[in-house]
Amino acid sequence: MALNLVVKIHPVVLFQIVDAYERRNADSHRVIGTLLGTSDKGVVEVTNCFCVPHKEHADQVEAELNYAMDVYELNRRVNASENIVGWWATGNEVTNHSSVIHEYYSRECREPVHVTLDTSLAGERMGLRGYVCVPLGVPHGKQGCMFTPINVSLICYEPEVVGLQLCQKTIGASGRARQVQPAPDLAQVAEAAARLASSLDQVLQYVEEVAAGRAEGHKAAGRALLELAHSLPSLAADSFADAFASSVKDLLMVVTLAQLVKTQLQLNEKLTLLTSQ
Structure with a gap:
């Protein structure tokens, strides 16, 4: 059943993980923490997280579990709907100590998920992966576990989309250009209208090229455009303009x-x- 889990992570969680990695101690090569959110019908939605101080040695792991529980209890006072759903770690692989840490979270929640975030930007990408631990072994014999990959995707609330679009404006900028102020309400409406007009121009160009035989049509795109056309109100152009x-x-x-x-x-x-x- 655990293999059918789908993990959906909000952008604020990624920002918090990167911030914890940037604030790590100089001798720490990996940072771990607790994932908070909800789990319902095979879908784990991660909405928050926090860092758990720890030290990894060759043969053992030392984690401040009392600190983790105190932070969790404080967070429960603010948002009672967020529960422990798993844990996260920086890096692009599962280490030898991951099973020990996962065993602790198995006692805190049912079917915890493990998420890794590659903060080294290998291949110029921040790799995001999710795992569940599947038990292995023979009956009445030695038991073990194996971390099996599961689907991970990003999900955003509407306010988070606005924040991401604002952060996107700083890409490729330097100096003072990296400081972007939120735009007024009307300016945001104007930008959204400009993006919508640009998207409509692209759709119109695609339809004209397919109709003229210069491009190959895709069934999925055709069904999406048909659904979009049917979602519009059946009004005359003048009536629609007046209502708008x-x-x-x-x-x-x-x-x-x-x-x-x-x-x-x-x-x-x-x-x-x-x-x-």
Whole structure:
């Protein structure tokens, strides 16, 4: 049953792992920690994590388990829905000490997952892999375990998508250009509209090339375009334009009211401060 697990990881977890790796001690070559999230019907969704201090020797592993439990209990006070679902480690392979660490997490949760993140950027990629431990051995004989790969994918909430798009603007930049400020609401709407227009141009070009016989059509792409066309409301062009304009006006009104309320609260705060002085 464990082999059918699917692990979905949120970007904030990757950021936390990289941050823990950057803050590691000079003599630490690998960093480990606890994965937090939910597990339901064969899908493990990892939404949070934290680092667990440890030391690895040739014949043993020393981990501060009391510290790990204290951090977990503090996190439970903030978000009671996050439970222990496994553990993570930096690097691109499973080491000899992984089975010992995995045995501890097997006592903390059912079917824990093990995730590795290659922070060395081998091949200019940050390799992300997931494993489960499958028991091996003969009845009434010596027992062992084997780490078997499972599917791992990234999943994002809408606010996380905005953050990732903001981080993407710093790629290839240097110096002050790497510092990007969040864009205003209307600017984000304009950027989203520009990206949508660019995507529609690409789709239109693809359809025209397939219709003219200059490119080979793909059934999956055709079904996706047909589903997209059927999802549109059956309105005339003028009616759709009027409805869209009305929605935009409502959006602008809400943004304006929000800005007015924000300004009024700031003025009230400053007046209160001046009066108290």
